Amino acid sequence: MKIEGSLAMGSQWALVVLACLCLLVPNVAMGQLYKDPRQPVERRVNDLLSRMTLDEKIGQMTQIERGSASAAVIQQYKIGSVLSGGGSEPAFRATPSQWMSMTNNFQWGALKTRLSIPFLYGTDAVHGNNNVYGATIFPHNIGLGCTRDPWLVRRIGSATALEVRATGISYTFAPCLAVCRDPRWGRCYESYSEDPEVVRSMTTIIDGLQGQSPAGWRGPYLQDRRKVLACAKHFVGDGGTFQGKDMGNTVVNYETLVKTHMRAYPTAIAKGVSTIMVSYSSWNNQKMHANKFLLTDVLKGRLGFKGFVISDWDGIERITNPWGANYANSVRLGINAGIDMVMVPKNYVTFIATVKRLVSTGAIPMSRINDAVTRILRVKLQAGLFEYPYADNSLGAYLGTLSHRALAREAVRKSLVLLKNGGGAKKRLLPLNKNARRVLVVGAHANDIGLQCGGWTMSWQGSQGATTKGTTILAGIRQSVSKNTEVVYQYNPPTGYAKGKGFEYAIVVVGEKPYAEIQGDNLNNLNMPSPYPALIKDTCSNIPCVVVMISGRPLVVEPYLGYMNAFVAAWLPGSEGRGVAEVLFGNYEFTGRLSRTWFRNVGQLPMNVGDRYYNPLFPFGFGMKMGIK
Missing domain, CATH: 3.40.50.1700 (Glycoside hydrolase family 3 C-terminal domain)
Structure with missing residues (x-):
């Protein structure tokens, strides 16, 4: 009897301890390991993925434009991401508080879904938070390449991250790692240089944008609320198209593609860049958005990229000509090629239904869906979005600060x-x-x-x-x-x-x-x-x-x-x-x-340093001094 009583008493104490733990970590008590920040990221990802329906998975793979979004839309379609197109803002010359109010409202809709998966807001902050009135606008990349100053570029990344977070946004579609080989291209100023090594050296901006964890892990560390997710773009060969035509065809062999246009990507991946955007362009007449060899075998396989691959704006629709023809086949080709998140600014209802139908017929295997969602969830968890989903109002004061403008003047002088x-x-x-x-x-x-x-x-x-x-x-x-x-x-x-x-x-x-882009081609x-x-x-x-x-x-x-x-x-x-x-x-x-x-x-043109018939007005690397003391 005494032994039985002791066992009973021990069981009661165990229940008390378990109950206390449940109060401290209620989600863990209910088996929701993905909500426990103490768990390893991969364990949280696997736990959350196992709970998701197909609709919830496809929603995570969908990114829509701010003008199409609302808390209700995000909640209904389980949307995983929203973006601002160029110039898209919540109000004319919107203030930081207006931006934050909008992103918080969208986030509220995301957190009202069954699994409370936070959404991710992206913007083209390519030379400062350039969609926002009053932000510090830094020189475009072509000028920064002239500085040959990776430390300066890293500091610009840190300042840009702060000004992006000042509007409640946690994701920027930057940096552009294109190697522009022809100035007729309308996006040439987005390229740091015609020299792939100069472009590679400027990947330090990723360190500034994303930060580094106290433990030394290189990658997104948004827990300090001052950093953002980065996006290396556009993979790959966008700067080498024939005659510099935007969205054109890059005609080179694989060795040249790797040596010239892919040069910066291994360094960006080693720095933990969270996402990589696919190029509109083609490589030897095959659309990059449908190139499984480069997106899956090379990028995810040989280069070991663990983040998620995102399409460009309506990029999947551009796979076929005319634009949007045979839409279902374009969706199948793009996702099976290795695109994880698809930028569908307005056509998200059709996209979601199309993916669901293609999965049901086996045209898109469930393993491909699970891989895409695993990568998206991994990035969101690494970024701390589950713990800090809402905007930090105290960061609004960082938009256009005097110190950032002084940094921009330094960048101008050096460029x-x-x-x-x-x-x-x-x-x-x-x-x-x-x-x-x-x-x-x-x-x-x-x-x-x-x-x-x-x-x-x-x-x-x-x-x-x-x-x-x-x-x-x-x-x-x-x-x-x-x-x-x-x-x-x-x-x-x-x-x-x-x-x-x-x-x-x-x-x-x-x-x-x-x-x-496009209109800038000359x-x-x-x-x-x-x-x-x-x-x-x-x-x-x-x-x-x-x-x-x-x-x-x-x-x-x-x-x-x-x-x-x-x-x-x-x-x-x-x-x-x-x-x-x-x-x-x-x-x-x-x-x-x-x-x-x-x-x-x-x-x-095209004429670049190292070419056989190189006869420039001013050669690559040229720059005089005044001789002042």
Whole structure:
């Protein structure tokens, strides 16, 4: 009897201890291991996957656009991710609190689903949080490549992550690891360089965006609430298409594809990049969105990528021509090729139904669905989204901070490339005299934030005008000269304006209008738009001048070079135009070196460093100094 009583008492104590544990970790008591942050990630993934229905799995594989989303839609269709297309925002010039309110509302819908799987919000923060009014806009990648400064790029990644989190967003479709081999491509400015090794060196931005865990594990560490998930794009070969045509065909053998266009991806994967986006382009006439060999055998197999593969915007629909033809077959090809999350901005109802039907017929095996969802859940769990699903209101203050703008000015200064400073009959002009009595500034690009930021700024294609907060180049000039210097600005002065008016020199700021993919392709001439050629000839024929070019790629400049005393490539500097003026006036030395070859004429293209017939106007890596102390 005593023994029996002791056993009974022991059992009662065991029940008490178990009950206490249940109170501490109620989800574990109910067997919901996936909600226990103390469990290994893979165990949580497997537990959650085992509980999911096919509808819930397909929902996780679906990413829809903000304009199509609502808490009710997310809850009904179990949507796993939402994105903002270029320029898509919750309200005109939305504040951080408005952004957070929107993302929190969507998250509320996700957490109301049966398994409470948090959703993931993505945005194209490709040079700062560029969809958001008042964010710091950093130079585009072509300029950052000229800095040859991986530490600077890492710091930009950290600043961008903070400004993205300032709006309640935890995922950015960056960095772009394309190796642009032809400046006619409309996305060339998204590429760090024509040199794959320069591109590879800039993967340090992933460290800045995603952070590193205290234990040293390289990958997303969002538990500190200041980091975001990164996305290496576009896999693979998008920068090598024939004649630089966007979404075109890259015709190279496998060895060249790996050596040139895939060079940066092993490093990005080693850094723990969470997601990789598929390219619209084709490789030897096979669409990348349907290329199982490259997406599954190479990327997931040989390279060991453990995150998830995401399509580009409506990328699956573009597999077949005309666009969207034989939709079911495109879905089958894309998912079976290895795409895990599919960006279907508006057509999500049809997509979900199509996938479900293809699974029921065996056209898409259940093993492929489980692999895709495993990868998506792994990323969400590693990122801490289950523990911290909602926005942190305290981070809103980080949008457009003075320290981030100072970092952007540093990036502008280091990205500038001095290509000419005197020579021939022209005298050396730089650094400019801060104490000149009278200075002329001409060109629309001198006084326009939208023009100096370029595409992917407040809208997909970008636009002219005061699109966001920042400092124009003209404002930076006025801040750099002495208080006794008169700065005269003329948008497009009449012929002969510069002559006989006492100007010591002119600063002529020229460039391209903003553009992005598709619409940015320039397959014919790469000439400066009117009135800039005439403006250079007239102004520089009458007084000494420095020409500053704002562009996303080299443009035809050789016919006008003889008119200039000095020539500076400023690329697309972003919101902090003062950085340009700080170098022109000698506060800092030029340190930038060309990240891509500057051609003489379009007939030479494509022409890259190392080519047999290499005869550039300015070679890859070229960059002068003023010689200031």
